[in-house]
Amino acid sequence: MGSIATSYERVAEILEQIVKPDNAAGPSTPARKKAAINQAMNLEADWLRGRDLARLIDVLGREGFAADGYVQVMENTKLRKNWVRVKLDMEDPLVSDEE
Secondary structure: OHHHHHHHHHHHHHHHHHHOOOHHHOOOHHHHHHHHHHHHHHHOOOOOOHHHHHHHHHHHHHOHHHHHHHHHHOOOHHHHHHHHHHHOOOOOOOOOOOO
């Protein structure tokens, strides 16, 4: 009986590590969303129209994973612009490698 209890305790420890937020991983989700929105307003304002920029801000504010994804691709301009076009379902061609 003791080994079963030990096994359950170990499973509980593993699940706790998976589920609990890791403060060392960075700021809270609201802070990450805010940072992503601020970056989007700075980086995308030169090529997105006002309505599209507003839609991007809405996506980043509603979807934590989108905000995290945006931050991950932020440094690569071509990838970032393509990512934004995909997120906004834009019909214009994706940024080519030549741009």
